Amino acid sequence: MVGLLLVRGLLAVILGIILLSAPAVGGTVLALVIVITVGAWLMVDGLTSIATGISERRHRVTGAGWTILGGVLALLTGLAALVFPLTTAAYGGLLLLWLAAIGLVLRGVAELLDRQLGGWVRLLGLLNVVFGIVLAVVLLSNPGAALLALVWLIAWYGILFGIAGIVGAVVVLRASRRPD
Numbered sequence: 600m601v602g603l604l605l606v607r608g609l610l611a612v613i614l615g616i617i618l619l620s621a622p623a624v625g626g627t628v629l630a631l632v633i634v635i636t637v638g639a640w641l642m643v644d645g646l647t648s649i650a651t652g653i654s655e656r657r658h659r660v661t662g663a664g665w666t667i668l669g670g671v672l673a674l675l676t677g678l679a680a681l682v683f684p685l686t687t688a689a690y691g692g693l694l695l696l697w698l699a700a701i702g703l704v705l706r707g708v709a710e711l712l713d714r715q716l717g718g719w720v721r722l723l724g725l726l727n728v729v730f731g732i733v734l735a736v737v738l739l740s741n742p743g744a745a746l747l748a749l750v751w752l753i754a755w756y757g758i759l760f761g762i763a764g765i766v767g768a769v770v771v772l773r774a775s776r777r778p779d
């Protein structure tokens with residue numbers, strides 16, 4: 600267990616450093632790996648769903664048409680991801696950032712309107728609204744910069760997550776070597 604935690608931490612730090620040192624290349628490669636993996640999975644899932652729907656239809660199961668339709672949609676989505684991986688990655692990243700911006704604003708407004716929350720939580724609500732609006736402005740004015748910022752965020756998360764994993768592995772290793 601300790602070895603796996605250590606390897607996981609080291610890989611996260613390495614990924615973070617790669618993304619920071621070459622964010623455009625690292626981010627593109629990471630996005631392509633994710634898109635191709637998800638695209639392939641969607642195609643397999645779509646084909647198995649279609650086969651399941653055909654089997655359901657043969658056994659007169661109600662709703663078999665919906666199973667087939669879901670399979671066709673998954674298959675087409677996976678095919679589109681594999682045919683247009685860069686476009687899928689870019690739009691997927693932008694969608695994620697827009698959802699984050701909208702979520703920040705909505706959460707911030709909810710925190711500001713809640714009369715039971717204290718001053719610090721209301722301050723956090725104001726910060727959420729401000730950062731959500733800033734993110735939306737950046738997305739509208741320079742989507743490429745927003746995607747680059749997302750890569751940097753993932754890079755720093757990887758480094759911090761990795762360091763925490765490495766420290767955790769060391770702590771567990773030390774604790775396991777202590778006599779009881």
